[in-house]
Structure formats: structure tokens, C-alpha cells
Amino acid sequence: MRVRLEDVARATGVSPKTVSRVLNEEPSVKEATRQKVLAAMESMNYRPSPAARGLAGSRSFLVAMLYDNNDNPASTYLAEIQDGVLDACEAHRYSMMVCPLRMRGQDFLHRIDALVTDHHIDGVVLTPPLTDNRKLLARLQEHGVAHACISPVRRKDVVGVYMDEQKAAGDLVTHLIGLGHQRIAHVVGIADHGASRWRQAGYKAALTAAGLAVDPSYIVQGEFTFGSGVVAARQLFTLKHRPTAIFAANDDMAAGVMWTANEIGLKVPRDLSVCGFDDTPMATQLWPSLTTVRQPSREMGRLAAQQLLEQLRGRGEGRLVQIPYELQLRASTAALPG
Amino acid sequence: MRVRLEDVARATGVSPKTVSRVLNEEPSVKEATRQKVLAAMESMNYRPSPAARGLAGSRSFLVAMLYDNNDNPASTYLAEIQDGVLDACEAHRYSMMVCPLRMRGQDFLHRIDALVTDHHIDGVVLTPPLTDNRKLLARLQEHGVAHACISPVRRKDVVGVYMDEQKAAGDLVTHLIGLGHQRIAHVVGIADHGASRWRQAGYKAALTAAGLAVDPSYIVQGEFTFGSGVVAARQLFTLKHRPTAIFAANDDMAAGVMWTANEIGLKVPRDLSVCGFDDTPMATQLWPSLTTVRQPSREMGRLAAQQLLEQLRGRGEGRLVQIPYELQLRASTAALPG
DNA sequence: GTGAAAGCGCTAACAA
DNA sequence: TTGTTAGCGCTTTCAC
Numbered sequence: 001m002r003v004r005l006e007d008v009a010r011a012t013g014v015s016p017k018t019v020s021r022v023l024n025e026e027p028s029v030k031e032a033t034r035q036k037v038l039a040a041m042e043s044m045n046y047r048p049s050p051a052a053r054g055l056a057g058s059r060s061f062l063v064a065m066l067y068d069n070n071d072n073p074a075s076t077y078l079a080e081i082q083d084g085v086l087d088a089c090e091a092h093r094y095s096m097m098v099c100p101l102r103m104r105g106q107d108f109l110h111r112i113d114a115l116v117t118d119h120h121i122d123g124v125v126l127t128p129p130l131t132d133n134r135k136l137l138a139r140l141q142e143h144g145v146a147h148a149c150i151s152p153v154r155r156k157d158v159v160g161v162y163m164d165e166q167k168a169a170g171d172l173v174t175h176l177i178g179l180g181h182q183r184i185a186h187v188v189g190i191a192d193h194g195a196s197r198w199r200q201a202g203y204k205a206a207l208t209a210a211g212l213a214v215d216p217s218y219i220v221q222g223e224f225t226f227g228s229g230v231v232a233a234r235q236l237f238t239l240k241h242r243p244t245a246i247f248a249a250n251d252d253m254a255a256g257v258m259w260t261a262n263e264i265g266l267k268v269p270r271d272l273s274v275c276g277f278d279d280t281p282m283a284t285q286l287w288p289s290l291t292t293v294r295q296p297s298r299e300m301g302r303l304a305a306q307q308l309l310e311q312l313r314g315r316g317e318g319r320l321v322q323i324p325y326e327l328q329l330r331a332s333t334a335a336l337p338g
Numbered sequence: 339m340r341v342r343l344e345d346v347a348r349a350t351g352v353s354p355k356t357v358s359r360v361l362n363e364e365p366s367v368k369e370a371t372r373q374k375v376l377a378a379m380e381s382m383n384y385r386p387s388p389a390a391r392g393l394a395g396s397r398s399f400l401v402a403m404l405y406d407n408n409d410n411p412a413s414t415y416l417a418e419i420q421d422g423v424l425d426a427c428e429a430h431r432y433s434m435m436v437c438p439l440r441m442r443g444q445d446f447l448h449r450i451d452a453l454v455t456d457h458h459i460d461g462v463v464l465t466p467p468l469t470d471n472r473k474l475l476a477r478l479q480e481h482g483v484a485h486a487c488i489s490p491v492r493r494k495d496v497v498g499v500y501m502d503e504q505k506a507a508g509d510l511v512t513h514l515i516g517l518g519h520q521r522i523a524h525v526v527g528i529a530d531h532g533a534s535r536w537r538q539a540g541y542k543a544a545l546t547a548a549g550l551a552v553d554p555s556y557i558v559q560g561e562f563t564f565g566s567g568v569v570a571a572r573q574l575f576t577l578k579h580r581p582t583a584i585f586a587a588n589d590d591m592a593a594g595v596m597w598t599a600n601e602i603g604l605k606v607p608r609d610l611s612v613c614g615f616d617d618t619p620m621a622t623q624l625w626p627s628l629t630t631v632r633q634p635s636r637e638m639g640r641l642a643a644q645q646l647l648e649q650l651r652g653r654g655e656g657r658l659v660q661i662p663y664e665l666q667l668r669a670s671t672a673a674l675p676g
Numbered sequence: 677g678t679g680a681a682a683g684c685g686c687t688a689a690c691a692a
Numbered sequence: 693t694t695g696t697t698a699g700c701g702c703t704t705t706c707a708c
Contacts, residue, residue: 052685
């Protein structure tokens, strides 16, 4: 029924071990032998059994994508990353599992243990804010499980992918300043997320670079959700000198800001310019369409997984790669009248 | 290092086979023995190796969630279903893989073969429109792989979960009629999706039941995307007798309709009532917030997987369960003035 | 109701 | 560069 490694060996006239060597791309096989075996595998449509490989060997050819189920950014962000990770896994004949964790609460370390003990996971892809959880990283280290990070805060000795979010945020705010805005507010994301810190830092840097003061009352806390954008906007709209532009740390909060503007009759962008970050599908679906920064999530997932696999397959070390961003200037920002 | 079944056996003073019997919930074990073994497993923190079980036995304790990568509904829909499937799998100690397919193009059957041959998948959860692909279903049958469907078109001899979408759509349109609307248009979804058919059928039924004519020029084709909602709305807005209400077959298209209304200066709901279907997060984030039908995707994923596992574990047959819907009446619909 | 032996398909550690 | 032997941790088959 099933074509086994042994069958390929017999058909080729070599030992099972040699076929195994070819399968695992070990260098110590004569090129002629390798070609013969490869040809037989192909023609016999041989497919190795992951179960047998996992049981006998030290590798499982399995990676897991971990994400936080509480403080998750928009689900579309995670879905795109997942697709990217899957792309890379398929290209290298690895399988992927998905593993939601609840970072608040203590069970989440046990889930790591289970993943390692049960499935012998070879490596994991970490999404924010998991990328910076010291307990999690320590546990992975204990288990000897490799990992790649997406947008990690620490960038030293880390494998994965990141964007220069600070510079991107700075560019966005500089754009607002170029449109004549001076009273520019910022809605911050969840406090300990790297994304919040970078985007806020970029905001401040741009103001400072333009010789504008950083007014603390123009900086309000959010938590990356639509609702928190609404709350933040309401607070900003009660200020004596209302901001003429608001930079929200992500698109969801920007949507909340625009919703609130509608609520009190402010017209975007005439009365208020709004911009976000991420370029989720929503950005083009809002009215007016949202000025934001494009973050290529799927590509980031793909690259992170690729670096992880690079490392697992012993081909080089796995690096931290930077991915470029793109400003998306749309209809929600406009020049300040007068 | 690892606690094996044999270790549990030794600690309990029974044979490995007996421990295996307990593990697999086989009936032919004396209750006292079973308790003893269970206790030992617990205290020794025994975790069976999926690889070994898969290799030796006929089951893999693995299910896959399949989805279409081309005609996919909103990614948030799939993400929620995935979470639900995962919930059920964890509750029954099964693992889940995700498997995107491209239904256009022919490779997708090979991917099924790979899933079965490589991973010995025990069963799959099918999402629309995969639920009704005859080739896919036939292939699964060939392989003897069980499946559960989410919102399948055929409802006979099928395991899974569905909602009465036709009735829900009818209720929505009836609500519009109750508000005084008579010129009610409908934006249809992708032609061969069950969701499109049911929602359109509900629309027509409600009109007919109210003694209103079904005007073909008020029914325009869409494809479940925001952009197609825009196109459809533009078409409807050029009609001599513009509709006073538009029922789009999903929230994304409804958002497109609202966007277009904005574009040409129509005010929702004063000049136009709009409603959608699904109650995605977007529905509450639009301005004005969208009247729609709540479809509990995560719960549907959970239930479908649960029925699948029920079937796999031989406890009963697995049924097709119906899940209730809920109308969400929000700000995008209002009484017709005059 | 329980156990002994064999083997799932592959890789490890050695040997040649 | 290639082959041999043993066994990964479990389930199967068959015996008792």
C-alpha cells in the first residue's frame, strides 16, 4: 500500500540508510547514488512518514506558530502571518501547528511543555507580544527549541523579521506637519508592546525634529482596539485646543477616532486629519479612506519562518531581517486650512 | 527522560497493553485496574507520544481544517472558526492542522492525498465553499476520512453545523419592510455559495410574503468583497427609482455600499437604510453602525469539530446541528420618512 | 479481563 | 562512501 523507504532502497539497490541519507540531504552521498535514489523516490511517489521520522529521529519537521489570545492585535494580522508561515513551511516540507496562548494566567508555559514533550516541535514562530516574554523565551531555551520572532523588541542575537516602525511613524507625523498641522495628538497602543513604544517614539522624534513641542495632553493611552480609540478621541476632543490631527498607533484605533469624529459632527479630513498604522483591509474601507503605513504581515510571517527553518536545517545561522515599509497616503489626511 | 507507557505499566504492575487499553478508553478493563492506571498516569504526568501512536496504530489523533484560499470569505470569519475548531480539539486531546486549498486549479486534490498519506489525518472540518465541492468530498470518501461541514448546502446525511440563513435574511428584510421600505435592493454574494442562495431566497420570500414584487433590477451580483459592494451600489444608485434600502449578503459588501453612499453624498440611514450579514467586528465600527445578523463563527467551528470527534471516537454518529441566529438592529437602518 | 510477541517506518550509533 | 543492527513508543494480533 504505502511506499516505504525500504521499498525505494530495494528498487535502487542500496541500503535503507543510504536512502535515508538522501532524504535528509546529508552531504556524504555520492552524486550518482543520490540521483538514482532521488529518481526512484520521484517515480515511486515516495512520501516519508512524519510519524516514523519523528519517532525514530531527533527532529519532527514540525514548527508551531504561537500567538497571544488575550492581547491579540487584529485577527486579520495574525491570519496573514499564519498564511506566511504556512507558505515557508510548505516550501521546506515542514508542517505547522497553531498554538494560542493566554499570556495572562500561568498555564501558558505548560502549553509550551506539552508542545515540546508531545509533538517534539523543532521550532516556533513568535508573534508580538509573545516575542518579548522572558519566561516564555527562557522555557524555550530550556527545551532547546529554536525560535524566530516577528517584530521583537530586543534585536540582538535574535532570529526573525522587523520593520523600522519608529521611522515609519516619524514619516507619517512629518507628513502631517508638512500639511501644516501643529497640534498633532497621538493615541498610544498597549503599554508594553514594542509597537507602541516605537510608534510613540517616532511621533515624538518627528515633532522635535520640526521644532514643535511634545505636549503630554496630546498623548493618550489606548489599547489597540477600536473601542479604546473611541475613548481616546473623546478625551482629545474635550481639550481646549483641540488637535487638528490625530495619529493613532494602529488602524483599529484610528477607526475609533474617525467614528467619534462622526459622532460629534467633525468632518474628516476638513476638521480633523486622522492616520493609523498597519494598513489593514479596513483602511481602504473606511470613509474617508485612511492614511496609514503598510505592514506586510504575510511576508513577515514567511520571512520569519524561513529564517527559522534556515537555522533548523543547519544552513547558516538564521538572521534578523528588516523589511521595508510603505506610507499609504489616503483621504483621511489633508492640509490644514488657513 | 520521557515517561513512557511502559513506565506507567511497571509502576502499576500491569502489562503495557492494559495501560494502552485504558489510554484508548477501551471498555474491557476492570474498573479497579482502570482507576489504578489512570492515577499512575496522572501522578507520573504521562503524555502519550502522538508519533508513536500514529505509527503503530490506525489513528493519528489529527484533524485538519480546510479552507479555500481564493474565494475566502473575510479572514476574520476563518480565524474565528479556526479558534473554535481548536477549542474542540484540545478538549478531546486531538491536534489540528490548517490547510488552505486553492479550489481553482487542480492541485488541491493532491493536497488532500498528501494530508492523508503523510499525516494519516483522521478527519477534516470543511468550511464554505469547500463543503460542497463534489470532487473533494469524493476524494475524502475514497480515503475513508471523516468530515464535518460548516454551513453545507446539502443537509442530508451530513455531519456539521448550520444556521437558518434564509429565515435570518427574511427577518432582516421583513424588518426593513416594517420600517416602511418598499424599494429594497439586494446585493448577492458569490454565485455558487450556499450563503448567497439562502440569503437571496430569504430576501425574496420576505418581499413576497409582504405582497411586494421582486424587481430583478434591484438584485445585483456581488462577490462578498468590499469592492464588489461598491460596484453594486453604484449600479443601484443609477436606477431611476433608487432603492430606499439595500440588503447586502454580507457585512463587507454592506460596508462597500455605505462607502459609496458617502461618496455620492447620501446620508445613511436618512437617505438610505443598509444592512449586512455576519456581524463581523466591522459592523459596530462603521459609521453608522450596521444592522446585520449575528453568525457565531467560533461556536460553529467548535460544534462542527465536536461532531466530527464524536464520530471519530465512535460515540454515536455525529449529527448536523442547527445554531440560532440573532438579529442585530443598529443605526444603519431607519424608518422611511414620510 | 489480561498479557506476550511482533512490528509500524524510520534514524542512531556503530562498523566496514 | 555505504551498510548493519538496534530500537524510538506505541498498537496489533493472538493467546490465555
